[in-house]
Amino acid sequence: MDIQDRWEKVDQYISEKILKDPEYMDRSRQRSLEAGIPQINVSSAEGKLIHIMAGMTGAKKALEIGVLWGCGSMYIASALKEGGQLIGLERDRKNAAIALKNLQDAGLDSLVEIRIGDARDSLKKIRENGEGPFDLIFIDADKKPYAEYFSICMEISHPGTIIIVDNMVWNGKIVEKGAEDEDTNGIRSLYDHISERQDIEATVIQTVGSKGYDGFAVIRVK
Ligand SMILES: C[S@@+](CC[C@H](N)C(=O)[O-])C[C@H]1O[C@@H](n2cnc3c(N)ncnc32)[C@H](O)[C@@H]1O
Numbered sequence: 001m002d003i004q005d006r007w008e009k010v011d012q013y014i015s016e017k018i019l020k021d022p023e024y025m026d027r028s029r030q031r032s033l034e035a036g037i038p039q040i041n042v043s044s045a046e047g048k049l050i051h052i053m054a055g056m057t058g059a060k061k062a063l064e065i066g067v068l069w070g071c072g073s074m075y076i077a078s079a080l081k082e083g084g085q086l087i088g089l090e091r092d093r094k095n096a097a098i099a100l101k102n103l104q105d106a107g108l109d110s111l112v113e114i115r116i117g118d119a120r121d122s123l124k125k126i127r128e129n130g131e132g133p134f135d136l137i138f139i140d141a142d143k144k145p146y147a148e149y150f151s152i153c154m155e156i157s158h159p160g161t162i163i164i165v166d167n168m169v170w171n172g173k174i175v176e177k178g179a180e181d182e183d184t185n186g187i188r189s190l191y192d193h194i195s196e197r198q199d200i201e202a203t204v205i206q207t208v209g210s211k212g213y214d215g216f217a218v219i220r221v222k
Helices: 003-019 023-034 044-056 071-077 093-106 119-128 146-155 170-175 182-196
Strands: 061-065 085-090 112-116 134-139 157-166 200-209 212-221
Touching: 003 044, 003 200, 023 071, 023 093, 044 071, 044 134, 044 157, 044 200, 061 071, 061 119, 061 146, 071 085, 071 093, 071 112, 071 134, 085 093, 085 119, 093 112, 119 146, 134 146, 146 157, 146 182, 170 182, 170 212, 182 212
Parallel strands: 061 085, 061 134, 085 112, 134 157
Antiparallel strands: 157 212, 200 212
């Protein structure tokens, strides 16, 4: 068994034993596969962790940057306090349409508003319209503007806001000399930005599993 096979089997074992995803998750995944959407959603284990964090912090108002087919959205929305709302930012219309179908299937569509367009523009509008502060934010879109996304997210946060950022290890490329592509450099820029801020506390957890080798940041606004 090669190492990736082993990681996948362990993910599957964890999923079957303890994650116990609702049935709508499988139907949603299947719908997205049939629509040809790439399976670059959060892993079930990480999704469940975000769900638990949303519950732990009593999050009512949440923001997700990069919705894809709605997997992360469903983990977040299903944990929000009564009267809660999730705003999801997605630039791809097809992804947004499938995500909406999936959310309807899950009975979560009334809690989630998907805004179509470039996340940078949508974030600036949210800031201008004073729609924050958000209790929980999940950043999981294109990597080049990661630091910019994060900086705007800080402006629409409050002390105690939890910001989770996916893909912070990127198969280890962040420490690879000669890896100078814009995604890797975008992630490194966010590390630089985080290291300079005094108003947050942060960690990054490395992960292996069905999504390969990666990791995610958990940041708390002080
Ligand atoms: C990794 S997927 C998101 C997965 C999702 N968070 C989940 O775990 O279920 C990234 C998504 O971000 C979207 N995206 C990429 N760049 C974007 C941008 N500049 N503005 C808005 N959405 C963007 C892509 O279309 C894609 O659907």
